[in-house]
Amino acid sequence: MSKTNKSFIHVPKPTLERLKRYYTYFLQLEAEYISSEELAEKFNIKPEQVRKDFTYVNITGKPKVGYHVPSLIKELGLLFGKEVLENIIIIGAGNLGSALAKYSGFEKLGVKVVAIFDNDPKKIGSFVGELAVLPLSAIERVVKRFKVKIGVICVPEESAQEAANLLVGVGIKAIWNFAPVPIDVPETVIVENQDISSGILTIKHILDKK
Amino acid sequence: MSKTNKSFIHVPKPTLERLKRYYTYFLQLEAEYISSEELAEKFNIKPEQVRKDFTYVNITGKPKVGYHVPSLIKELGLLFGKEVLENIIIIGAGNLGSALAKYSGFEKLGVKVVAIFDNDPKKIGSFVGELAVLPLSAIERVVKRFKVKIGVICVPEESAQEAANLLVGVGIKAIWNFAPVPIDVPETVIVENQDISSGILTIKHILDKK
DNA sequence: TAGATTGTTAATCGATTAACAATC
DNA sequence: TAGATTGTTAATCGATTAACAATC
Incomplete structure (x- = not known):
């Protein structure tokens, strides 16, 4: 079992709170990609913060494109233990x-x-x-x-x-x-x-x- | 109208969150006085933080005794606009x-x-x-x-x-x-x-x- | 008075933001 | 290639905590 699994590093409480809100938002979002800018506007925060938040999960975005929503859902699902009922x-x-x-x-x-x-x-x-x-x-x-x-x-x-x-x-x-x-x-x-x-x-x- | 009214100064978000929890707790508390130590233990925080939080409202405690619960309720009620229905x-x-x-x-x-x-x-x-x-x-x-x-x-x-x-x-x-x-x-x-x-x-x- | 507890300042810690290099 | 957007480091900002003086 690899200890490089990012989900085991400490996630600051405020970051965790935002990740939860992103997650419930993504679950009903239809778009395939979303940029840090768009997401930030939706939640009234700075795009830098969105990108920083995503450094706490195994997620990378594509420059010029943004973040792949299904991947975000998958990784955040892992973080919140979705796979464990x-x-x-x-x-x-x-x-x-x-x-x-x-x-x-x-x-x-x-x-x-x-x-x-x-x-x-x-x-x-x-x-x-x-x-x-x-x-x-x-x-x-x-x-x-x-x-x-x-x-x-x-x-x-x-x-x-x-x-x-x-x-x-x-x-x-x-x-x-x-x-x-x-x-x-x-x-x-x-x-x-x-x-x-x-x-x-x-x-x-x-x-x-x- | 005096501008020295403390309720107009900015209260940090985390402090406001704690003040809300103290308030709902006091509303059903029977004791007449409570110390920062006791309150801190109840909420799993440090007594210093409780005292710091109270500096944002017009509340003073009595050394050796603690804070007067009805006064806390009154001041926090003002902060949260209880008097305005x-x-x-x-x-x-x-x-x-x-x-x-x-x-x-x-x-x-x-x-x-x-x-x-x-x-x-x-x-x-x-x-x-x-x-x-x-x-x-x-x-x-x-x-x-x-x-x-x-x-x-x-x-x-x-x-x-x-x-x-x-x-x-x-x-x-x-x-x-x-x-x-x-x-x-x-x-x-x-x-x-x-x-x-x-x-x-x-x-x-x-x-x-x- | 002695002791307990408050109130406040200063130091530390942690989170946010700015700046900019990396990359598609 | 140029341009847009990500990813990361460093600087800033704000909140917590430690220390201690004030006070009942």
């Missing part, structure tokens, strides 16, 4: 949990939702898309059976820590936390917080200062 | 749009959802929480009536640009875009992209490199 489970079958369970874009990202759980007896057994809502007691079995490493927390903030404990208890490796509170987990567990409401504060802040 | 509208009454329409945390952030729209005749007239789903033709009227400055895009990615055009057309000032594609708008319009699926790529990337 991850089964994920969702805790909380409210609106947000249901929205995620039905989200059609996961396939392109190498992710599959295999189960959704709730503790509300009225919800258990009902369907969210093609998935039946399962009781929390079934988590351990599902995690083992589908080799689930990633758990998604979509419960109200007051239950977030409890849900996290449950996930840690069954040996989950990473938590994608949609509750707008930090959760305490052992430091071996990866936590990615995704507070969907936070963007509105940025907007209000900018509107305010205008 | 913004009426917002949601385009798209799918799962995500509905989840946002019912989200109970907006009140604390000085935001109110006044209407939700869809172009699907089957959805128009049905209820999402207390709001009736309205046809797109009603947008202009609602925007004028409720002085709406912020529009939220919760439509599938292929309709995102169309929704953006519609919002720009009725004079919206800022767009909160939940579709995972960049949208083109005049540069006078503020766009905040909130791709809810992007966090999973970070997780996969980290899991992969382990």
Whole structure:
């Protein structure tokens, strides 16, 4: 196994964030080639930055032509582990949990939702898309059976820590936390917080200062 | 009006992001005081950074005691324009749009959802929480009536640009875009992209490199 | 007073941008 | 070949961290 594989070098966080946005953009782009200039304009950044970003993946462009979009998709797919399908489970079958369970874009990202759980007896057994809502007691079995490493927390903030404990208890490796509170987990567990409401504060802040 | 008001000085983007997370955390915190050390531990950062962040708002702590949580909430509320209530509208009454329409945390952030729209005749007239789903033709009227400055895009990615055009057309000032594609708008319009699926790529990337 | 914690300056670190050589 | 665009190095800019004085 060659250690020259570029995907193992450290990618700075801001660069990784941009690469993610390029990636989702490329996935629905029809053009065959794109130049750093075009891409930069689309995202309101400098073309130098685009080229610098691409130095972190095994991508080379052609002078006078630009970058080959299918190659970009392939390399970025490798970077984000598209080729490894991850089964994920969702805790909380409210609106947000249901929205995620039905989200059609996961396939392109190498992710599959295999189960959704709730503790509300009225919800258990009902369907969210093609998935039946399962009781929390079934988590351990599902995690083992589908080799689930990633758990998604979509419960109200007051239950977030409890849900996290449950996930840690069954040996989950990473938590994608949609509750707008930090959760305490052992430091071996990866936590990615995704507070969907936070963007509105940025907007209000900018509107305010205008 | 005093120009010494600190909220008019420039706050670096990373600092603003952290301040948002502190703010949502404080809103549900019961303690009266918190030290930079405690807060730093909660968010896995350095206490120096917490103190530096607070220099961007009118906040002073007490040596040996820490920072007064209600004061933090008050000052951060000012920074994020909590005192100015913004009426917002949601385009798209799918799962995500509905989840946002019912989200109970907006009140604390000085935001109110006044209407939700869809172009699907089957959805128009049905209820999402207390709001009736309205046809797109009603947008202009609602925007004028409720002085709406912020529009939220919760439509599938292929309709995102169309929704953006519609919002720009009725004079919206800022767009909160939940579709995972960049949208083109005049540069006078503020766009905040909130791709809810992007966090999973970070997780996969980290899991992969382990 | 002693000790803990804040507040601020200066040093370091890391990311962005400018400049320009390489290349198709 | 000339021209456009990439790729890379060096300079700049900005954010984080260390150090320590101020203060309750």
